[in-house]
Amino acid sequence: MAFDIEMIKAVYEKYPARIEAARKAVGRPLTLTEKILYAHLTEGEANTAYERGVSYVDFQPDRVAMQDATAQMALLQFMQAGRDQVAVPSTVHCDHLIQAEVGAVADLTKAKDKNREVYEFLSSVSNKYGIGFWKPGAGIIHQVVLENYAFPGGMMIGTDSHTPNAGGLGMIAIGVGGADACDVMAGLPWELKFPKLIGVKLTGKLSGWTSAKDVILKVAGILTVKGGTGAIVEYFGEGANSLSATGKGTICNMGAEIGATTSIFGYDEKTAAYLKGTDRADIVALADGIKEHLNGDDAVYATPEKYFDQVIEINLSELEPHVNGPFTPDLAWPLSKFAAAVKENGWPAKLEVGLIGSCTNSSYEDISRAASLAQQAVDKKLIAKSEYTITPGSEQVRFTVERDGFLNIFDQMGGVVLANACGPCIGQWARHGAEKQEKNSIITSFNRNFAKRADGNPNTHSFVASPEIVTALAIAGDLTFNPMTDSLTNEDGVQVKLEEPSGLELPTKGFAVEDAGYQAPAEDGSSVDVIVDAQSERLQLLEPFAPWEGSDLTGLKLLIKAKGKCTTDHISMAGPWLRFRGHLDNISNNMLIGAVNFYNEETNKVKNQLNGEYGEVPAVQRQYKQFGVGSIVVGDENYGEGSSREHAAMEPRFLGVRAILVKSFARIHETNLKKQGMLALTFANPADYDLVQEDDNIDIVGLDSFAPGKSLTVVLNHADGSKDEIKVNHTYNAGQIGWFKAGSALNLIKGDA
Ligand code: MIC
Ligand code: SF4
DSSP states (O other), X not given: OOOOHHHHHHHHHHHHHHHHHHHHHHTSOOOHHHHHHHHTBOTTOOOOOOOTTTOEEEEOOSEEEEEHHHHHHHHHHHHTTTOSSOSSOEEEEOOTTOOBSSOHHHHHHHHHHHTHHHHHHHHHHHHHHTOEEEOTTSBOHHHHHHHHTOOTTOEXXXXXXXXXXXXXXXXXXXXXXXXXXXXXXXXXXXXXXXXEEEEEEEESOOOTTOOHHHHHHHHHHHHTTTTTBTEEXXXXXXXXXXXXXXXXXXXXXXXXXXXXXXXXEOOOHHHHHHHHHTXXXXXXXXXXXXXXXXXXXXXXXXXXXXXSSEEEEEETTTOOOEEEOSSSTTOEEEHHHHHHHHHHHTOOOBEEEEEEETTTBOSHHHHHHHHHHHHHHHHTTOOOSSEEEEEOSXXXXXXXXXXXXXXXXXXXXXXXXXXXXXGGGGTOBOOTTGGGOOXXXXXXXXXXXXXXXXXXXXXXXXXXXXXXXXXXXHHHTBTTOOTTTOOEEOTTSOEEOOOOOOOOSSOTTOOOOSOOOEEXXXXXXXXXXXXXXTTOSSBOOOOOOOOOOSSOEEEEEEEEEBOSOOBHHHHBOOGGGGGGTBOHHHHGGGBTTTSBBTTTSOBSOEEOTTTSOEEOHHHHHHHHHHTTOOEEEEEOTTBTBSOOOTHHHHHHHHTTEEEEEESOBOHHHHHHHHHTTOEEEEEXXXXXXXXXXXXXXXXXXXXXXXXXXOOEEEEEEOTTSOEEEEEEEOOOOHHHHHHHHHSSHHHHHHHHO
């Protein structure tokens, strides 16, 4: 489990020379983001001044992390790549497949039994190829990575969109699809379009009810769910240095909700304290040696407008607690305005459940501050009106907060401790009564709140706030309660107020754990067998996708024109479908079932153009496949927002969809489509979305001269014999066009194995 100090040393050794060369190449002071990126160029890449938002650059990440729901597909691809061992330190974390029902112990036992086949597969592949394996119960990927592997100035990719959590410790950590992870584990460079840079200057200091979570809730309100697309967000200023390392992690984690490539903080005393607290003083010793490279240059932070593409300033001393939602994480309400919003919009004011923890907010600081409120509830004879759950992010945190008495306090307040796993955050929640689809409200300290995400009920209004606010609102059982101003009536009929929360950034007695849940791989895994049962409904070996046939694509049927928000949760739903993440054929039965059909405003009901009847999206598409008819999916803005799950790209590819044509894409999803050999296209004129009609037969013309920067033509042949010819754009570079032609990126790697 030990992090690789030799690897970190080797990374740091490269820093001075590389930073000097980079500074020379760009001819000006550097941001922290640029330093880390330039320090991680592949050996062959000359230091040139890369153009932000334009140049594709090859990087050499130091680590790869995968979680169980995405690792299955990543590793099924890696198994085809023809390598004996992974080329960089990599880990697998079993966290997504554990369903929350009654409480940690029972739920974990049940999950181990139900998911045995998948865990055995992941554990044996890890063992064989030299990958560290974190067993179910060990914790959620991002928390375990923060505690064990993240280091300042490092670069990591992870098959989960919240991988940026490690930015709290000064690492460039980026969420990717499994195919990208597969490349890096196979020793290939990792390609990224050089990002734009957003600077967030933090001044002042947090106090009272406000916490680090409120910084990102506020930023989400400013930038919206697509405002960070293609950009890295760098935080700096005295306010940044005042935040705990785990608080910084929370902010970086939720940068995923604004579509940012990643977010990052510089190395400071809080980083060092957390590294020491998690038994990594030797990293501190090394980092101190190259300190000046682990922050942006002073000149950059003095006049940030000159160096960042956009600058936002937030004064922490004036920041109010926020509540964001429902249904989207960027609908930001300062606490003082939230009660009125609840009333005006008719959202259910009665709060059913408050859920704290998850990968976003389960640090020692979060738990201790929430527990200070729970303790007050007990002392002041307040009975929590809502149900209340606590999801620890790792066994180390859980063990420590239990030792320090916090779990006992939650217990007295009626809270239920769930397993160290994703649970309700990803719809792994057997919420009793959810099937009745009643209108209700919940509030979480998680990061996402898309419709149906937590419990499958489209009428659950889910809000996001800090663990402190979640706890206070759960005690009140009322969304319109403002703990800063309002009182509550206790069991004796007395009016009482909750005092400001208080807590500790790090445990005074240090962290402790009995069994962290780590399994090291075999030194030599060549004799380890990986077994995939051909009859399995959960795992299926992959068959390569067919290469491009060499001609234009004509006569494509419109499968669906998706209206409005179409996240990866709409394209490939999680919750009950997580069980099929290792079986492409079976999981394809959820393809686009959550997307809203533009023509009838319904989900999972599209016109089958072969017989004119309406059917479920996967079934209609399977019929097109059966008859060898290609199809196309049309979508709106920020298509594929949210998760890194490449199933959202592989399912349409597998079922014979030939192209996805949208107003704009979310970054990870666009790359996932390209990797799987799919055409990912955008309307040159977004208004052309309106020209697409339900019965269209669609041609994509110009593929014989498919080239970087050159638009293609789409012909919409309408049912009445008329047609529209429109221009569509793409962002494929030469290498990516190679993936399209070969049928997938993997087909090319195999070729050179
Ligand atoms: C999520 O938060 O949506 C997930 C589940 O962690 C996903 C990964 C997945 O779909 O497996 C993510 O964020 O990438
Ligand atoms: Fe798990 Fe939720 Fe974090 Fe995703 S956001 S890794 S589902 S806890």
